[in-house]
Amino acid sequence: MNRNAKTNTAANRRILVTGATGYVGGRLVPLLLAKGYRVRACARNPRRLENRPWHGHANVEIVAMDVLDLASVEQAVTGCEVIYYLIHSMIAGKQGFADADRTAALNMAAVTSARKVRRIIYLGGLGDVDHPGLSRHLRSRHEVETIFREGAVPATCLRAAMILGSGSASFEMLRYLVDRLPVMVTPRWVGTPCQPIAIKDVLGYLCGCLESPETIGETFDIGGPEVLSYRDLIHAYADIAGLMPRIIFPVPVLTPKLSSLWIHLVTPVPSIIARPLAEGLSIPVVCRDNRIRDIVPLVLQRAEETMRIALDRQPQAEQDACDLPPDTLLPPEWTACGDADYAGGTTLTMGFRILLETDIETVWQTVEAIGGEHGYYGNRLLWLARGVLDAFIGGPGLKKTRRHAKHLGVDEHFHFWRVSQVHRPRRLVLESRMKAPGGALMVFQLSPRSDHTELTLQSVFLSRGLFGLGYWYGLYPAHQWVFRNMLKGIARQSGARILSGPEMIHMGS
Structure with a gap:
């Protein structure tokens, strides 16, 4: 298919992006617009999207949607061909988040089936569902995946571990801990293997699945080109940031709750976000199959290169990410308009x-x-x-x-x-x-x-x-x-x- 034909096809497809105020969704919307798609971006409070540079783009539509409210889901989904599901109840409360995730996914599955949506693309989390140490939040994400896979609408499910880039809560946790602690007392999971992935490659896979019919109905692990421990990431960050080598003391007594409180004390990342992230670090999160690499071929970015781009803070500080032309695409590793206040470092x-x-x-x-x-x-x-x-x-x-x-x-x-x-x-x-x-x-x-x-x-x-x-x-x-x-x-x-x-x-x- 030539480029013009591909652009015309894209222009005739309306894509719904849920979680458009979030870290991944806020970066996916302008990328889809740049590829010529018509995008319906939704949020519980659409006013939170009014300052985004792409808010006034000719091909974007902003709608209100509370995924727990069936009527608002029906209104948002109607007329859309593909749904990107990028919603997680990370801070829905100690007991209520799993129920909220389940209800939201069931609502979306029911409405997309009734409205004849062609497919759902879901971004979930890596981690063996049968592992005894699987966190409640990762278990909930696997449950959402199961709901979509068993639904009437074909779903493409992507599973990712730690996402690297400014604005990612897990990366910002790493940034502040390494920046502020020359000596680090850590839980034992500091040596746990993980396969972090650059935000650039997450977006590449999300867009690539949309344009690759063979991904419909499939589940894929997505990760970067290397398996590292969190200790490796700490040392790599310190080296790239020009800091002295960090001294690390792993100890067995730091529970996820204590770890999250410590993270909240040392960093600006709230404990209600830090705790589920800390809980998810205790088990290996490594890709078990790499089929996606053949279907959506990307030149995967190494962790060190991703961190180097994210830490190039001078050009990020020189521009106002919210005051840019609608078609501007900044490096996704940079802080973006709408990111959390703590994004981008001190x-x-x-x-x-x-x-x-x-x-x-x-x-x-x-x-x-x-x-x-x-x-x-x-x-x-x-x-x-x-x-x-x-x-x-x-x-x-x-x-x-x-x-x-x-x-x-x-x-x-x-x-x-x-x-x-x-x-x-x-x-x-x-x-x-x-x-x-x-x-x-x-x-x-x-x-x-x-x-x-x-x-x-x-x-x-x-x-x-x-x-x-x-x-x-x-x-x-x-x-x-x-x-x-x-x-x-x-x-x-x-x-x-x-x-x-x-x-x-x-x-x-």
Whole structure:
């Protein structure tokens, strides 16, 4: 089939994606749209999808659906040819989640049969169903799989272990534990074999099954190209993140409940999510057959490469994932709009705002001249001392000067900065190249307000390990002083009267 014929076929098929607010579903929707499919994305609260870049896409329809409400399931399913079932009651309560999963699956199976849906594609979990240590949550996922396999509508069931990528709760657990604990006391399952898979490859299989009729009615294990232990993943993460090797002490006394409480204490991942994840780590989760590799051939991504992409935090911090054109496809390993607040690692911000009685062009000219003849508009000795220290420990220091006194170009380097973004006369983003336990950005945002200009200055620090946290909070008072004085200096150099500020403001990272 040629490409145009394939695109036309896709355009005539409406695909329902359940769990569109979730980690996998939120990344699957834009990928299906990019392939030309018409997508109906559903959520219990559709307003949670309004900030997604693809919300206004011509081929997407947003609908409300509570999978426990049969009437809303009927409304959402009607007119759809294929259903992606990406719903799990991870936090439905200590006793109620299995009942909720069962009822939801039975509702979907009944409605899809009545509405003559052609197929269901379900993403479940790896793990031997007969293993005595199988967690309640994995057992529930296997029960959902059984419901779909025994239903009237042909189902394709995929079983995955740990999914790697920013935003994945299990990966974020790994990230924060390794970042914050140089010495780790772990349960014995740290040596348990698992077969993690990159989010890119999960999406590849989900889309590949849609386009491969031979997968209909089949169940497949999906995993990455290597079997690793959680100890292996800890050491690999530490190496990629530039951290000292982690010391690991496995002990037999940490139950899943204690582990989840410890994870909640050390990381921002809630214990109600951490506990089922911790429970699922105690048994081997390895693919027992690889038939899917022949039907949907992918170049599977190794765990280290996936983590390397996920940890490339600088470009992720430079863009607003919710403020992108509808057709934009970011690397799925990056944080995405709608991910949990804890996704992407420890990002610390400090913001200040000042209101100036002058036009935006005048303020921009001063901002764009930063680091030149007038330096950083205040605290000259502090900036000089920081440059000398940076050069002493192997950084670029203040040696490299600007190419042009008035204008900056993208990717230009001066002092210890790289120019990341220049959007005249609105936005300037400088990426720090100085030696520090983490990455840093300095972001200037200008907004015209009739006869005056609002200027915000945001410092973004992508902390690396405990030293990063100590560095940020140790210099916090000094940074406040420096940035307040910088805004005052910009006002002075612009010849503008200060109408208000500089005042500290809360800014999302």
